[in-house]
Amino acid sequence: MGVVNITPDSFSDGGRFLEPRAAAAHAQRLAEEGADLLDLGAESTRPGAAPVSEAEELDRLLPVLERLEPLGKPVSVDTRRPAVMRAVLAAGASMINDIQALAAPGALEAVAGSDCAVCLMHMKGDPATMQQDPRYDDVVGEVRSFLAAAMARAVGAGIAAERIVIDPGFGFGKTAAHNLALLRGLEAIAALGAPVLAGLSRKSTVGRITGRPVGERLAGSLALALLALERGARILRVHDVKETRDLVAVWEAFRNES
Ligand code: HH2
Secondary structure: OEEEEOOOOOOOOOOOOOOHHHHHHHHHHHHHOOOOOEEEEOOOOOOOOOOOOHHHHHHHHHHHHHHHHHHOOOEEEEOOOHHHHHHHHHOOOOEEEEOOOOOOOOHHHHHHOOOOEEEEEOOOOOOOOOOOOOOOOOHHHHHHHHHHHHHHHHHHOOOOHHHEEEEOOOOOOOOHHHHHHHHHOHHHHHOOOOOEEEOOOOOHHHHHHHOOOHHHOHHHHHHHHHHHHHOOEEEEOEOOHHHHHHHHHHHHHHHHHO
8 A cells, every 4th residue: 555645734745745646646647657556645644734625635635536437446535534435435535544444423424335345543642732741561462452353443433344455553552562562463463354454554653663764664664564464464554655665575475386
């Protein structure tokens, strides 16, 4: 999954793709580099980010979605708002990626009323405050229970289990130690039965471990991506598609031989 941030303030590439043409060109490049899926986001969810209005979110998303149609790649939209979900699904999006796991009133219905895929992600707190001293007794157990409940809620609302992807939400109300514990325990989350999406690309845990600024976290991100694949992740949400493709090719060749 290649990340296309149509925002002025995303943590790694904010402002680079705010113009629809620039965002669409970036998406095309990621598709050419081998992305199977493109994830469009118009609201930064980095810790402390300011929310955008619904109208602004749609103004950013719709012109890009329209330009992506000729690429023929499935497009996911990273949004928490039911009205935005409905509008982008009507405009051709194939997946809703919700960092709140469809918690907003009306979000379950917006997704249930279509045949799109959906990513249910765990987050503790909300983006404004989530990195202020997050605590868990058992991070893997708590995230797993949350995702199991979110899946049951979605299925109960009429969303078929085959449409659901789950994500432990690396960096969303988690310290570096929590993120590493979740990665070690990813198999327990994969055992819930839905494909697992892992978003570790360029995140602050990589910075914490390597001491690198956001523009120099590729090697660290690839290492985390491989660890996630080994533990059952099936979708990698990344900024660097070309390099991640090579990583996946090597991992697949290794698996097929062994
Ligand atoms: N991470 C980010 C945004 N959306 N969605 C899922 N499912 N999983 C993630 O790990 C995830 C996500 C944060 O990364 P990015 O989009 O690059 O930055 P920002 O939120 O600042 O736009």
